[in-house]
Amino acid sequence: MNITVELDGRRLDLANMLEISLPIDFSMSKERAWYIGPPRREPVRLGDWVGSTREGGSVNFYNLTINPHAHGTHIETAGHIDHTYTVSPSVGLLFFKAFLYTASAGESGALSFSELWPSIPSDVQAIVIRTLPNTHDKAHKSYSNTHPPYIMAADAERLARKGIFILLIDLPSVDPERDNGALAAHRSFWEHQLPHSPKPALIGEFLYIPHTVPDGPYALHIQHPAMNTDAVPARIFLIPYL
Numbered sequence: 001m002n003i004t005v006e007l008d009g010r011r012l013d014l015a016n017m018l019e020i021s022l023p024i025d026f027s028m029s030k031e032r033a034w035y036i037g038p039p040r041r042e043p044v045r046l047g048d049w050v051g052s053t054r055e056g057g058s059v060n061f062y063n064l065t066i067n068p069h070a071h072g073t074h075i076e077t078a079g080h081i082d083h084t085y086t087v088s089p090s091v092g093l094l095f096f097k098a099f100l101y102t103a104s105a106g107e108s109g110a111l112s113f114s115e116l117w118p119s120i121p122s123d124v125q126a127i128v129i130r131t132l133p134n135t136h137d138k139a140h141k142s143y144s145n146t147h148p149p150y151i152m153a154a155d156a157e158r159l160a161r162k163g164i165f166i167l168l169i170d171l172p173s174v175d176p177e178r179d180n181g182a183l184a185a186h187r188s189f190w191e192h193q194l195p196h197s198p199k200p201a202l203i204g205e206f207l208y209i210p211h212t213v214p215d216g217p218y219a220l221h222i223q224h225p226a227m228n229t230d231a232v233p234a235r236i237f238l239i240p241y242l
């Protein structure tokens with residue numbers, strides 16, 4: 001089978017899609033973020049019957065307890081911070097024009113975008129922020145009480161005003177861990193979306209972008225389950241251009 005996809009005249013290297021998301025791992029035994037402990041996976045028990053083949057049941061039939069914000073890569077709508085009736089966060093398009101940028105934070109914890117602004121192409125729809133340090137332990141790290149870096153509200157506004165409607169980062173939040181509910185970057189990004197934005201804006205958090213992937217332009221592909229709530233787990237890929 002031979003499939004060719006072009007995004008505004010640029011061919012996508014579909015054979016070399018790069019996954020940049022983290023799964024929800026039910027074998028994880030420790031806190032991941034937001035102080036709530038690991039995800040849980042428990043067999044259904046109905047009288048003598050158990051939904052676990054290991055325990056003698058005919059099938060595996062588990063109840064899952066997950067929190068999309070705390071347990072892995074997820075995408076969220078503005079319903080995360082307001083009373084919007086949330087249908088499933090929905091991406092609507094198969095591919096977006098994306099840009100991967102590596103940012104580091106100064107002493108304040110604010111990420112610097114100073115090298116991003118001169119290099120970002122004008123037609124970008126999605127930005128992927130990889131933060132430094134980017135050691136492999138990031139894929140398993142427990143973030144509660146670590147106060148990771150964050151995006152400044154003014155930078156989130158500038159991204160939105162450039163027409164970017166998908167903002168992705170490899171940390172549990174685009175905002176500081178503790179800000180008394182301000183969530184300034186979340187609010188600023190959603191508030192300053194252009195009126196003709198083609199899709200409802202999304203923020204995605206808790207990604208993992210291997211250090212081997214160079215900064216620059218890519219196509220972006222997002223997969224997610226349909227769940228009517230503010231945030232859903234997501235599988236996210238960067239696709240190089242040929």
Ligand SMILES: N[C@@H](CC(=O)c1ccccc1NC=O)C(=O)O
Nearest residue numbers: 034069173176177178179180181
């Ligand atoms: N920083 C917020 C909390 C917060 O941002 C948050 C809390 C629980 C789950 C997700 C959160 N933010 C995610 O982007 C606060 O201090 O109230």
